[in-house]
Amino acid sequence: MFDWNYLAQQLINGLTLGSIYGLIAIGYSLVYGIIGMINFAHGDVYMISAYLTAIALAICSLFGIHSVIASLFITMFFAMSITGLYGWAIERIAYRPLRHSTRLAPLISAIGMSIVLEEFVRISQGARNQAVPMLIKGQWHIDSLTLISTIQMMIIAATIISVFFLSIIINKTSIGRAMRATQQDLLMAEILGISANKIIPLVFVIGSVMAAIAGCLVSLNYGSFNYAIGFIIGIKAFTSAVLGGIGSLPGAMLGGLLLGMAESLYTGFFESDYKDVFAFSLLILVLILKPSGLLGTADVEKV
């Protein structure tokens, strides 16, 4: 007999995982949408936010701040602001000097930046696994057998709130209008007075802040991380962005949710060893059927 409770549990787990993929995928999609390049250091920004979370929590404990809400607020603010600065620095160091060079040059410099960040953290903090105290405890029963933990609910809620605010920034503010104009035509936007040197770093900062939210919540959820976590989650988030249609924000979120659900369902009903094989097979299948991704639009070249 089919276990519906088990299916519901896997869907909740998939929704949580997918929310994380979606948050990180937004960073890839934003940067690709504006400059047409992939920020390969984005996964490492997520990894750094996990370290900053652990450091901020330790500082809170050192200063005798034991309130969970206060610690969480300080930790998220600390992680988001420093990680945002990392986003700005990545653009300033790895992208801006190469903006008018060949397409491959910034790609290589971004890969180099990713390696630099990873090794910088490994040398500074050590290669061992680090731990974060399980600050948020408790779980809720949806029915007798299906559970959702408080931190899972927080991840889903934080994702909804972040995406809501991001869509307001992009669709309702003058900065968002400038971002959309830069996305459509960088040269024309510059001619019309939009400063690319302000908009492009801002996009990197927004993407990094999204990754910081994900990194903070994931480290609180799993309680353990190391310097190498950025690589695999970066690849998964990139896959999500491509699956949903790179350059499209709803697409990034949809791709993340689909990938998270697919992984979770496959792990729950089949084998966890092959979950990555299944996830990437799904990507290949979608790209064969719809090369621009689920919500992406194919580029039309005018002759």
Place this chain on the structure above:
Amino acid sequence: MKKYMQGLKEACLTTFIAILLLGPIISLVLDGFEIHMIAQRTLVLAVVIFFGKLIFVLFKVHPIAGG
């Protein structure tokens, strides 16, 4: 003289950003749920970044480099 003062200002700003950016990870080393502060690392970082940037900027404005 103005160019050199500008170089000094740039070096100070770069050092400040570097400390803000790299300082927490470099000097606050995690050990379980606690942190150990290694202040010397921040000091070394600040010195290297400050003098590195200063030399770079001064070289750029020097007549040898066509500045």
